[in-house]
Amino acid sequence: MWKFLLPFGAFVALVVLFAFGLNPHRDIHALPSPLIGKPAPAFTLTDVLDASRPVSNTVFKGQVYILNVWGTWCAACREEHEALLAIAQTHVVPMIGLVYMDDRDKAKQWLEQLGNPYQAVAFDTDGRTAIDWGVYGAPETFLVDGQGRVIYKFISPMTQQVWEQDFLPRITAARRGGV
Numbered sequence: 001m002w003k004f005l006l007p008f009g010a011f012v013a014l015v016v017l018f019a020f021g022l023n024p025h026r027d028i029h030a031l032p033s034p035l036i037g038k039p040a041p042a043f044t045l046t047d048v049l050d051a052s053r054p055v056s057n058t059v060f061k062g063q064v065y066i067l068n069v070w071g072t073w074c075a076a077c078r079e080e081h082e083a084l085l086a087i088a089q090t091h092v093v094p095m096i097g098l099v100y101m102d103d104r105d106k107a108k109q110w111l112e113q114l115g116n117p118y119q120a121v122a123f124d125t126d127g128r129t130a131i132d133w134g135v136y137g138a139p140e141t142f143l144v145d146g147q148g149r150v151i152y153k154f155i156s157p158m159t160q161q162v163w164e165q166d167f168l169p170r171i172t173a174a175r176r177g178g179v
Contacts, residue, residue: 033134033142035150040067040142041132045122048099048107055122057096060144064174066095066167067142068118068158069130072106074138080157081114087163088117093171097121100130100138143167145174 035041044056057067068084070077088095097118099107104123111121124130133142136155143152152170154162 033150033153035134035142036153037149037151039148040144040150041129043122043129043132045098045124045129048097048104048121048123049111049116051104051123055096055120057122057144059120060094060096061148062146064093064146064171065144066093067098067133067144068095069098069100069133069135069138069140069142071100071102071138072110073102076157077139078114080139080159081117083158083160083163084117085115086160087158092168094119098130098133099123100135101125101127141167143170143174 040057042056042058044054044058047053047055057065070080084095095118097116097120099121101124104125107121107123111118122129127135133140134153139155139157141154141158142150143154145151151174152166154166156162
C-alpha cells in the first residue's frame with residue numbers, strides 16, 4: 001500500500017508547488033524585503049566621481065528619497081538608465097546611486113557618457129552596504145520615507161510605467177504621513 005501512496009503524495013506535493021510557483025497573478029518583481037517598515041541601513045561611502053568626498057544617506061534624513069543599486073556589469077542597469085534620467089528631471093525626490101561591486105573608473109565613465117541622474121553616487125567596493133540593504137543583484141530600487149524607513153523595494157529595471165504606478169503613489173502617501 002505504501003509503495004502507491006508515496007508516489008501519489010509526491011505527485012500532489014509537486015502539483016501544489018507548481019500551482020503556487022506558476023501563479024499568473026504573482027508579481028515576479030516583488031520580492032518581500034525584511035527591511036520594509038524598518039529603518040534604512042545608514043552608510044557613508046566614497047563618491048564615485050570624487051573619492052575624497054563622502055556620500056551618506058543620513059544627509060537625506062527627513063526627506064523621501066530613492067536608493068538605486070546598479071553596476072556597469074549589469075545589462076538591465078543600462079536598460080533602466082534612460083528612465084532614471086527622465087525621472088531625475090522631474091525633481092520629485094532625491095536619488096542616490098549605489099554602485100555595487102564594480103570598478104570606480106568604469107562607473108565614472110558610465111556616468112560621464114550616459115548622464116548622471118543621481119544627487120550622490122556611493123561606491124560600494126566590496127558589496128557590504130548592498131548586503132546590509134538586502135540586495136540580491138542589480139538593479140534594485142528602494143524607496144525610503146521621511147522617517148528613514150524603507151517603504152518599498154523594486155527589483156528589475158525602472159521604467160516610466162513602474163515609476164508612475166508603483167513609486168509616485170507611495171511617495172505621495174509618504175509625504176502625507178502614511179505608507
